[in-house]
Amino acid sequence: MYQRLAKIYYVGQVVFSVMVILFGASYGLRCLFAGQIFCAICFAIIGYVSGYRLFFRASVKELREHNAKVKLSKS
Numbered sequence: 001m002y003q004r005l006a007k008i009y010y011v012g013q014v015v016f017s018v019m020v021i022l023f024g025a026s027y028g029l030r031c032l033f034a035g036q037i038f039c040a041i042c043f044a045i046i047g048y049v050s051g052y053r054l055f056f057r058a059s060v061k062e063l064r065e066h067n068a069k070v071k072l073s074k075s
Contacts, residue, residue: 003070010063017055021047 024047031039 006066007070010059010066013059014056014063017051017059020055021051023047024051
């Protein structure tokens with residue numbers, strides 16, 4: 001039961017980080033098409049720094065560690 005809840009939690013983290021990346025990219029493009037260059041750069045930075053650098057890489061690392069731990073315990 002615990003393993004299943006942990007898996008849901010880690011997958012949720014990855015999904016949330018992808019949503020942050022898509023939010024930054026989509027609003028960056030929206031601002032770029034509206035002619036607001038500074039706003040587009042800020043949203044692109046939000047998507048890259050907070051979405052990819054901080055959330056996504058750490059979330060995927062935790063998910064891989066969890067999967068490896070579960071695989072070892074089942075063996």
